[in-house]
Amino acid sequence: MTTSPSSARRSERSRRAILRAALDLCTERGYGHVTIEAIAAAAGVSKKTIYRWWPSKGAVLLEAFTDALVDATPFVDTGDIGADLRTHVAGAVKLLSVPPFGPAYAGILSELHHDDRLAQQLREQLVDPRVEEAIGRLRSAQDRGQIPPGADLPLAVEMLYGPVYYRHVLRKPIQDGETIATLVAHVLRALRAPGY
Protein backbone atom coordinates (compact mmCIF):
# COMPACT_ATOMS: atom_id res chain seq x y z
CA MET A 1 0.00 0.00 0.00
CA THR A 2 2.52 2.59 1.13
CA THR A 3 5.46 3.13 -1.06
CA SER A 4 8.84 4.41 -0.17
CA PRO A 5 10.70 4.90 3.09
CA SER A 6 9.33 1.83 4.89
CA SER A 7 9.13 2.61 8.54
CA ALA A 8 6.96 2.07 11.58
CA ARG A 9 7.70 5.63 12.62
CA ARG A 10 4.99 6.83 10.31
CA SER A 11 2.38 9.03 11.87
CA GLU A 12 -0.95 7.26 11.68
CA ARG A 13 -2.59 10.48 12.73
CA SER A 14 -1.25 12.34 9.72
CA ARG A 15 -2.11 9.47 7.40
CA ARG A 16 -5.75 9.46 8.46
CA ALA A 17 -5.97 13.24 8.29
CA ILE A 18 -4.59 13.22 4.74
CA LEU A 19 -6.94 10.53 3.46
CA ARG A 20 -9.89 12.19 5.12
CA ALA A 21 -9.00 15.62 3.76
CA ALA A 22 -8.52 14.17 0.28
CA LEU A 23 -12.03 12.70 0.22
CA ASP A 24 -13.58 15.80 1.75
CA LEU A 25 -11.98 18.07 -0.82
CA CYS A 26 -13.08 15.69 -3.56
CA THR A 27 -16.65 16.09 -2.36
CA GLU A 28 -16.66 19.83 -2.19
CA ARG A 29 -14.71 20.83 -5.29
CA GLY A 30 -14.38 17.72 -7.49
CA TYR A 31 -11.41 15.52 -8.21
CA GLY A 32 -9.92 17.74 -10.88
CA HIS A 33 -9.68 20.72 -8.58
CA VAL A 34 -8.16 18.87 -5.65
CA THR A 35 -4.50 19.73 -5.25
CA ILE A 36 -1.75 18.31 -3.10
CA GLU A 37 -1.31 21.72 -1.53
CA ALA A 38 -4.97 21.93 -0.61
CA ILE A 39 -4.90 18.44 0.90
CA ALA A 40 -1.85 19.37 2.94
CA ALA A 41 -3.45 22.57 4.17
CA ALA A 42 -6.77 20.90 5.04
CA ALA A 43 -5.03 18.05 6.84
CA GLY A 44 -2.71 20.37 8.76
CA VAL A 45 0.27 18.66 7.24
CA SER A 46 3.25 19.72 5.18
CA LYS A 47 3.43 18.84 1.51
CA LYS A 48 6.66 17.02 2.17
CA THR A 49 4.82 14.50 4.33
CA ILE A 50 2.44 13.68 1.50
CA TYR A 51 5.21 13.37 -1.06
CA ARG A 52 7.14 11.17 1.33
CA TRP A 53 4.47 8.49 1.37
CA TRP A 54 2.58 8.83 -1.90
CA PRO A 55 3.85 9.40 -5.42
CA SER A 56 0.81 11.31 -6.66
CA LYS A 57 -2.63 12.67 -5.91
CA GLY A 58 -4.14 9.61 -7.58
CA ALA A 59 -2.30 7.30 -5.21
CA VAL A 60 -3.60 9.19 -2.19
CA LEU A 61 -7.16 8.94 -3.39
CA LEU A 62 -6.79 5.31 -4.42
CA GLU A 63 -5.77 4.47 -0.87
CA ALA A 64 -8.59 6.55 0.55
CA PHE A 65 -11.07 4.92 -1.81
CA THR A 66 -9.82 1.43 -1.04
CA ASP A 67 -9.98 2.04 2.70
CA ALA A 68 -13.53 3.31 2.42
CA LEU A 69 -14.52 0.36 0.26
CA VAL A 70 -14.20 -2.11 3.12
CA ASP A 71 -17.44 -4.05 3.39
CA ALA A 72 -19.19 -1.51 1.17
CA THR A 73 -20.39 -4.21 -1.19
CA PRO A 74 -20.03 -7.60 0.46
CA PHE A 75 -20.36 -10.73 -1.58
CA VAL A 76 -23.01 -12.86 0.05
CA ASP A 77 -24.19 -16.34 -0.86
CA THR A 78 -27.84 -16.88 -0.15
CA GLY A 79 -28.09 -19.72 -2.63
CA ASP A 80 -30.00 -17.53 -5.09
CA ILE A 81 -27.41 -16.51 -7.67
CA GLY A 82 -29.71 -13.96 -9.30
CA ALA A 83 -30.51 -12.18 -6.05
CA ASP A 84 -26.87 -12.20 -4.96
CA LEU A 85 -25.64 -10.70 -8.22
CA ARG A 86 -28.33 -8.04 -8.05
CA THR A 87 -27.30 -7.19 -4.50
CA HIS A 88 -23.66 -6.97 -5.45
CA VAL A 89 -24.08 -4.87 -8.58
CA ALA A 90 -26.51 -2.60 -6.75
CA GLY A 91 -23.90 -2.09 -4.03
CA ALA A 92 -21.29 -1.03 -6.56
CA VAL A 93 -23.72 1.27 -8.36
CA LYS A 94 -24.85 2.85 -5.13
CA LEU A 95 -21.30 3.44 -3.98
CA LEU A 96 -20.45 5.16 -7.26
CA SER A 97 -23.57 7.30 -7.03
CA VAL A 98 -22.65 9.13 -3.83
CA PRO A 99 -19.94 11.75 -3.44
CA PRO A 100 -17.09 11.59 -3.00
CA PHE A 101 -16.74 8.03 -4.24
CA GLY A 102 -18.15 8.40 -7.73
CA PRO A 103 -16.05 11.42 -8.64
CA ALA A 104 -13.04 10.07 -6.80
CA TYR A 105 -13.13 6.78 -8.67
CA ALA A 106 -13.65 8.53 -11.99
CA GLY A 107 -10.66 10.70 -11.26
CA ILE A 108 -8.52 7.72 -10.38
CA LEU A 109 -9.55 5.96 -13.59
CA SER A 110 -8.63 9.07 -15.52
CA GLU A 111 -5.05 8.93 -14.31
CA LEU A 112 -4.48 5.29 -15.15
CA HIS A 113 -3.58 6.11 -18.73
CA HIS A 114 -0.51 8.10 -17.84
CA ASP A 115 0.47 6.39 -14.59
CA ASP A 116 1.48 2.76 -14.97
CA ARG A 117 2.15 2.20 -11.28
CA LEU A 118 -1.27 3.48 -10.33
CA ALA A 119 -2.91 1.27 -12.94
CA GLN A 120 -1.12 -1.75 -11.55
CA GLN A 121 -2.06 -0.89 -7.98
CA LEU A 122 -5.71 -0.40 -8.88
CA ARG A 123 -5.91 -3.74 -10.62
CA GLU A 124 -4.08 -5.64 -7.92
CA GLN A 125 -5.77 -4.06 -4.92
CA LEU A 126 -9.26 -3.32 -6.13
CA VAL A 127 -10.34 -4.83 -9.42
CA ASP A 128 -8.79 -8.28 -9.52
CA PRO A 129 -9.87 -9.31 -6.01
CA ARG A 130 -13.45 -8.29 -6.70
CA VAL A 131 -13.48 -10.06 -10.05
CA GLU A 132 -12.18 -13.17 -8.32
CA GLU A 133 -14.91 -12.92 -5.71
CA ALA A 134 -17.52 -12.60 -8.40
CA ILE A 135 -16.15 -15.57 -10.31
CA GLY A 136 -16.12 -17.54 -7.08
CA ARG A 137 -19.77 -16.80 -6.47
CA LEU A 138 -20.63 -17.81 -10.04
CA ARG A 139 -18.66 -21.02 -9.67
CA SER A 140 -20.59 -21.83 -6.54
CA ALA A 141 -23.79 -21.49 -8.54
CA GLN A 142 -22.21 -23.65 -11.19
CA ASP A 143 -21.58 -26.38 -8.63
CA ARG A 144 -25.26 -26.34 -7.76
CA GLY A 145 -26.21 -26.74 -11.39
CA GLN A 146 -27.68 -23.24 -11.71
CA ILE A 147 -25.14 -22.42 -14.43
CA PRO A 148 -23.89 -24.85 -17.07
CA PRO A 149 -20.43 -26.36 -16.54
CA GLY A 150 -18.82 -24.84 -19.61
CA ALA A 151 -19.99 -21.28 -18.99
CA ASP A 152 -17.50 -18.45 -19.54
CA LEU A 153 -17.48 -16.97 -16.05
CA PRO A 154 -14.83 -14.24 -16.56
CA LEU A 155 -16.79 -12.95 -19.53
CA ALA A 156 -19.92 -12.97 -17.41
CA VAL A 157 -18.24 -10.73 -14.87
CA GLU A 158 -17.22 -8.31 -17.59
CA MET A 159 -20.75 -8.25 -18.91
CA LEU A 160 -21.95 -7.34 -15.43
CA TYR A 161 -19.35 -4.71 -14.62
CA GLY A 162 -19.01 -3.41 -18.18
CA PRO A 163 -22.29 -1.48 -18.33
CA VAL A 164 -21.67 -0.11 -14.84
CA TYR A 165 -18.35 1.35 -15.93
CA TYR A 166 -19.79 2.45 -19.27
CA ARG A 167 -22.51 4.43 -17.56
CA HIS A 168 -20.20 5.79 -14.94
CA VAL A 169 -17.58 7.22 -17.29
CA LEU A 170 -20.18 8.61 -19.67
CA ARG A 171 -22.05 10.16 -16.75
CA LYS A 172 -25.39 8.74 -17.74
CA PRO A 173 -27.85 8.69 -14.85
CA ILE A 174 -27.13 5.70 -12.65
CA GLN A 175 -29.26 2.66 -13.12
CA ASP A 176 -32.22 1.92 -10.92
CA GLY A 177 -32.96 -1.42 -9.38
CA GLU A 178 -35.07 -2.62 -12.27
CA THR A 179 -32.33 -1.95 -14.79
CA ILE A 180 -29.89 -3.89 -12.65
CA ALA A 181 -32.32 -6.81 -12.38
CA THR A 182 -32.77 -6.85 -16.14
CA LEU A 183 -29.02 -6.75 -16.69
CA VAL A 184 -28.40 -9.64 -14.30
CA ALA A 185 -31.19 -11.64 -15.88
CA HIS A 186 -29.74 -11.11 -19.34
CA VAL A 187 -26.27 -12.17 -18.27
CA LEU A 188 -27.56 -15.32 -16.60
CA ARG A 189 -29.63 -16.04 -19.67
CA ALA A 190 -26.57 -15.66 -21.89
CA LEU A 191 -24.73 -18.23 -19.77
CA ARG A 192 -27.61 -20.61 -19.51
CA ALA A 193 -29.00 -20.75 -23.03
CA PRO A 194 -27.80 -23.23 -25.63
CA GLY A 195 -24.88 -22.25 -27.81
CA TYR A 196 -25.28 -19.75 -30.56
Place this chain on the structure above:
Amino acid sequence: MTTSPSSARRSERSRRAILRAALDLCTERGYGHVTIEAIAAAAGVSKKTIYRWWPSKGAVLLEAFTDALVDATPFVDTGDIGADLRTHVAGAVKLLSVPPFGPAYAGILSELHHDDRLAQQLREQLVDPRVEEAIGRLRSAQDRGQIPPGADLPLAVEMLYGPVYYRHVLRKPIQDGETIATLVAHVLRALRAPGY
Protein backbone atom coordinates in the same frame (compact mmCIF):
# COMPACT_ATOMS: atom_id res chain seq x y z
CA MET B 1 -18.88 22.16 -33.24
CA THR B 2 -17.04 25.43 -32.93
CA THR B 3 -18.08 27.66 -30.12
CA SER B 4 -17.79 31.34 -29.85
CA PRO B 5 -17.19 34.12 -32.35
CA SER B 6 -19.03 32.58 -35.30
CA SER B 7 -17.39 33.76 -38.44
CA ALA B 8 -16.38 32.67 -41.90
CA ARG B 9 -13.15 34.53 -41.49
CA ARG B 10 -11.73 31.66 -39.50
CA SER B 11 -8.46 30.28 -40.76
CA GLU B 12 -8.97 26.70 -41.86
CA ARG B 13 -5.23 26.36 -42.11
CA SER B 14 -4.76 27.15 -38.42
CA ARG B 15 -7.66 24.90 -37.43
CA ARG B 16 -6.13 21.89 -39.18
CA ALA B 17 -2.68 22.62 -37.81
CA ILE B 18 -4.06 22.78 -34.27
CA LEU B 19 -6.01 19.52 -34.47
CA ARG B 20 -3.08 17.77 -36.09
CA ALA B 21 -0.62 19.07 -33.50
CA ALA B 22 -2.94 18.06 -30.66
CA LEU B 23 -3.10 14.44 -31.84
CA ASP B 24 0.63 14.31 -32.55
CA LEU B 25 1.49 15.59 -29.09
CA CYS B 26 -0.96 13.11 -27.60
CA THR B 27 0.93 10.32 -29.33
CA GLU B 28 4.38 11.34 -28.25
CA ARG B 29 3.82 12.43 -24.67
CA GLY B 30 0.37 11.25 -23.60
CA TYR B 31 -2.84 13.16 -23.04
CA GLY B 32 -2.02 14.30 -19.53
CA HIS B 33 1.17 16.01 -20.59
CA VAL B 34 -0.30 17.80 -23.58
CA THR B 35 -0.70 21.52 -22.89
CA ILE B 36 -2.37 24.30 -24.79
CA GLU B 37 0.94 26.10 -24.97
CA ALA B 38 2.64 23.09 -26.52
CA ILE B 39 -0.17 22.69 -29.06
CA ALA B 40 0.11 26.35 -29.98
CA ALA B 41 3.87 26.11 -30.38
CA ALA B 42 3.72 22.91 -32.43
CA ALA B 43 1.00 24.32 -34.67
CA GLY B 44 2.76 27.63 -35.17
CA VAL B 45 -0.20 29.44 -33.69
CA SER B 46 -0.75 31.80 -30.82
CA LYS B 47 -2.52 30.58 -27.69
CA LYS B 48 -5.10 33.27 -28.21
CA THR B 49 -6.23 31.62 -31.45
CA ILE B 50 -6.86 28.32 -29.66
CA TYR B 51 -8.76 29.97 -26.83
CA ARG B 52 -10.79 31.92 -29.34
CA TRP B 53 -12.31 28.76 -30.83
CA TRP B 54 -12.16 26.13 -28.13
CA PRO B 55 -12.93 26.37 -24.42
CA SER B 56 -10.45 23.72 -23.29
CA LYS B 57 -7.86 21.16 -24.24
CA GLY B 58 -10.52 18.46 -24.03
CA ALA B 59 -12.67 20.25 -26.57
CA VAL B 60 -9.78 20.47 -29.01
CA LEU B 61 -9.07 16.78 -28.74
CA LEU B 62 -12.74 15.86 -28.89
CA GLU B 63 -13.00 17.65 -32.21
CA ALA B 64 -9.78 16.05 -33.45
CA PHE B 65 -11.00 12.63 -32.34
CA THR B 66 -14.42 13.10 -33.90
CA ASP B 67 -12.92 14.26 -37.18
CA ALA B 68 -10.64 11.26 -37.28
CA LEU B 69 -13.50 8.93 -36.48
CA VAL B 70 -15.16 9.45 -39.84
CA ASP B 71 -15.80 6.06 -41.41
CA ALA B 72 -13.45 4.43 -38.92
CA THR B 73 -16.09 1.93 -37.88
CA PRO B 74 -18.93 1.88 -40.42
CA PHE B 75 -22.17 0.16 -39.58
CA VAL B 76 -22.85 -2.30 -42.37
CA ASP B 77 -25.87 -4.54 -42.87
CA THR B 78 -24.96 -7.80 -44.55
CA GLY B 79 -28.04 -9.53 -43.22
CA ASP B 80 -25.97 -11.49 -40.69
CA ILE B 81 -26.51 -9.67 -37.41
CA GLY B 82 -23.78 -11.62 -35.61
CA ALA B 83 -21.15 -10.87 -38.23
CA ASP B 84 -22.14 -7.21 -38.43
CA LEU B 85 -21.92 -6.72 -34.67
CA ARG B 86 -18.54 -8.43 -34.60
CA THR B 87 -17.31 -6.16 -37.37
CA HIS B 88 -18.55 -3.07 -35.60
CA VAL B 89 -17.20 -3.89 -32.16
CA ALA B 90 -13.89 -4.95 -33.68
CA GLY B 91 -13.67 -1.58 -35.41
CA ALA B 92 -14.16 0.30 -32.16
CA VAL B 93 -11.67 -1.90 -30.32
CA LYS B 94 -9.09 -1.51 -33.05
CA LEU B 95 -9.46 2.25 -33.10
CA LEU B 96 -8.95 2.45 -29.36
CA SER B 97 -5.90 0.22 -29.58
CA VAL B 98 -3.77 2.55 -31.70
CA PRO B 99 -2.22 5.81 -30.57
CA PRO B 100 -3.20 8.52 -30.39
CA PHE B 101 -6.86 7.54 -30.37
CA GLY B 102 -6.90 5.26 -27.36
CA PRO B 103 -5.07 7.66 -25.05
CA ALA B 104 -6.88 10.65 -26.51
CA TYR B 105 -10.30 9.13 -25.88
CA ALA B 106 -9.33 8.06 -22.38
CA GLY B 107 -8.18 11.59 -21.68
CA ILE B 108 -11.41 13.05 -22.97
CA LEU B 109 -13.42 10.64 -20.83
CA SER B 110 -11.36 11.68 -17.84
CA GLU B 111 -12.44 15.29 -18.19
CA LEU B 112 -16.14 14.60 -18.45
CA HIS B 113 -16.56 14.53 -14.71
CA HIS B 114 -15.55 18.13 -14.22
CA ASP B 115 -16.66 19.59 -17.55
CA ASP B 116 -20.38 19.48 -18.15
CA ARG B 117 -20.25 21.09 -21.57
CA LEU B 118 -17.70 18.59 -22.80
CA ALA B 119 -19.77 15.70 -21.47
CA GLN B 120 -22.81 16.99 -23.31
CA GLN B 121 -20.86 17.45 -26.54
CA LEU B 122 -19.39 13.96 -26.37
CA ARG B 123 -22.77 12.37 -25.86
CA GLU B 124 -24.48 14.39 -28.56
CA GLN B 125 -21.78 14.19 -31.18
CA LEU B 126 -20.21 10.82 -30.58
CA VAL B 127 -21.99 8.41 -28.30
CA ASP B 128 -25.69 8.89 -28.95
CA PRO B 129 -25.45 8.74 -32.75
CA ARG B 130 -23.48 5.52 -32.58
CA VAL B 131 -25.85 3.99 -30.06
CA GLU B 132 -28.74 4.90 -32.34
CA GLU B 133 -26.99 3.29 -35.27
CA ALA B 134 -26.45 0.14 -33.26
CA ILE B 135 -30.05 0.02 -32.13
CA GLY B 136 -31.13 0.56 -35.72
CA ARG B 137 -29.08 -2.40 -36.88
CA LEU B 138 -30.53 -4.57 -34.11
CA ARG B 139 -34.03 -3.47 -35.01
CA SER B 140 -33.40 -4.46 -38.59
CA ALA B 141 -32.47 -7.92 -37.36
CA GLN B 142 -35.61 -7.88 -35.24
CA ASP B 143 -37.73 -7.19 -38.32
CA ARG B 144 -36.25 -10.27 -39.95
CA GLY B 145 -37.12 -12.39 -36.96
CA GLN B 146 -33.50 -12.93 -35.88
CA ILE B 147 -34.21 -11.26 -32.55
CA PRO B 148 -37.47 -11.58 -30.58
CA PRO B 149 -39.90 -8.64 -30.78
CA GLY B 150 -39.78 -7.74 -27.09
CA ALA B 151 -35.99 -7.69 -26.82
CA ASP B 152 -34.37 -4.86 -24.84
CA LEU B 153 -32.23 -3.37 -27.59
CA PRO B 154 -30.76 -0.41 -25.66
CA LEU B 155 -29.59 -2.79 -22.96
CA ALA B 156 -28.06 -5.00 -25.63
CA VAL B 157 -26.01 -2.06 -26.89
CA GLU B 158 -24.77 -1.36 -23.38
CA MET B 159 -23.83 -5.00 -22.95
CA LEU B 160 -21.79 -4.76 -26.14
CA TYR B 161 -20.08 -1.44 -25.47
CA GLY B 162 -19.83 -1.91 -21.72
CA PRO B 163 -17.02 -4.45 -21.70
CA VAL B 164 -15.17 -2.45 -24.36
CA TYR B 165 -15.20 0.63 -22.12
CA TYR B 166 -14.49 -1.46 -19.03
CA ARG B 167 -11.36 -2.89 -20.60
CA HIS B 168 -10.30 0.41 -22.05
CA VAL B 169 -10.42 2.42 -18.85
CA LEU B 170 -8.80 -0.35 -16.82
CA ARG B 171 -6.10 -0.75 -19.47
CA LYS B 172 -6.49 -4.46 -19.75
CA PRO B 173 -5.00 -5.80 -22.98
CA ILE B 174 -7.46 -5.24 -25.79
CA GLN B 175 -9.64 -8.11 -26.77
CA ASP B 176 -8.83 -10.34 -29.71
CA GLY B 177 -11.28 -11.38 -32.37
CA GLU B 178 -12.31 -14.51 -30.54
CA THR B 179 -13.22 -12.63 -27.38
CA ILE B 180 -15.32 -10.23 -29.41
CA ALA B 181 -17.09 -13.11 -31.14
CA THR B 182 -17.85 -14.73 -27.79
CA LEU B 183 -19.16 -11.46 -26.40
CA VAL B 184 -21.45 -10.88 -29.37
CA ALA B 185 -22.70 -14.46 -29.18
CA HIS B 186 -23.51 -14.08 -25.50
CA VAL B 187 -25.41 -10.85 -26.03
CA LEU B 188 -27.46 -12.31 -28.86
CA ARG B 189 -28.13 -15.37 -26.72
CA ALA B 190 -29.32 -13.18 -23.86
CA LEU B 191 -31.80 -11.50 -26.20
CA ARG B 192 -32.94 -14.65 -27.82
CA ALA B 193 -33.43 -17.05 -24.94
CA PRO B 194 -36.69 -17.35 -23.05
CA GLY B 195 -37.26 -15.09 -20.08
CA TYR B 196 -35.53 -15.70 -16.82
Place this chain on the structure above:
DNA sequence: CGGAAACGGAACGTACCGTGTCGTGTCGTT
Protein backbone atom coordinates in the same frame (compact mmCIF):
# COMPACT_ATOMS: atom_id res chain seq x y z
C1' DC C 1 19.20 9.17 27.18
C1' DG C 2 20.95 9.86 22.66
C1' DG C 3 20.39 9.72 17.88
C1' DA C 4 17.83 8.80 13.80
C1' DA C 5 13.95 9.88 11.31
C1' DA C 6 9.45 11.82 10.44
C1' DC C 7 7.34 15.97 11.18
C1' DG C 8 5.41 21.21 10.13
C1' DG C 9 6.52 25.46 8.03
C1' DA C 10 8.34 28.35 4.67
C1' DA C 11 10.54 29.41 0.58
C1' DC C 12 12.32 28.29 -3.92
C1' DG C 13 12.29 27.98 -9.37
C1' DT C 14 9.43 26.01 -13.02
C1' DA C 15 5.43 25.12 -15.87
C1' DC C 16 1.14 26.17 -17.51
C1' DC C 17 -2.93 28.54 -17.00
C1' DG C 18 -6.24 32.05 -19.08
C1' DT C 19 -6.30 37.02 -20.31
C1' DG C 20 -4.85 41.41 -22.28
C1' DT C 21 -2.57 44.32 -25.65
C1' DC C 22 -0.63 45.54 -29.94
C1' DG C 23 0.58 45.76 -34.72
C1' DT C 24 -0.15 43.13 -39.01
C1' DG C 25 -2.62 41.03 -42.63
C1' DT C 26 -6.65 39.55 -44.92
C1' DC C 27 -11.23 39.32 -46.17
C1' DG C 28 -15.92 41.13 -46.80
C1' DT C 29 -18.49 45.45 -48.10
C1' DT C 30 -19.68 49.51 -50.91
Place this chain on the structure above:
DNA sequence: AACGACACGACACGGTACGTTCCGTTTCCG
Protein backbone atom coordinates in the same frame (compact mmCIF):
# COMPACT_ATOMS: atom_id res chain seq x y z
C1' DA D 1 -10.40 50.34 -55.60
C1' DA D 2 -10.60 51.79 -50.82
C1' DC D 3 -12.20 51.20 -46.51
C1' DG D 4 -13.19 49.03 -42.13
C1' DA D 5 -13.88 44.96 -39.41
C1' DC D 6 -11.90 41.16 -37.55
C1' DA D 7 -8.89 37.06 -37.10
C1' DC D 8 -4.25 36.48 -36.72
C1' DG D 9 0.86 35.89 -34.39
C1' DA D 10 3.72 37.78 -30.75
C1' DC D 11 4.53 38.86 -26.38
C1' DA D 12 3.81 40.03 -21.50
C1' DC D 13 1.04 39.68 -17.38
C1' DG D 14 -0.60 37.84 -12.67
C1' DG D 15 -2.09 33.65 -10.72
C1' DT D 16 -1.94 28.81 -9.31
C1' DA D 17 0.02 24.47 -8.40
C1' DC D 18 3.77 21.82 -9.14
C1' DG D 19 7.81 19.14 -6.87
C1' DT D 20 11.99 20.14 -4.17
C1' DT D 21 14.89 22.01 -0.61
C1' DC D 22 16.18 23.87 3.79
C1' DC D 23 15.58 24.37 8.73
C1' DG D 24 14.25 23.73 13.37
C1' DT D 25 11.20 20.71 16.19
C1' DT D 26 9.06 16.58 17.85
C1' DT D 27 8.62 11.76 18.29
C1' DC D 28 9.93 7.25 18.70
C1' DC D 29 13.39 3.17 18.89
C1' DG D 30 17.27 1.11 21.02
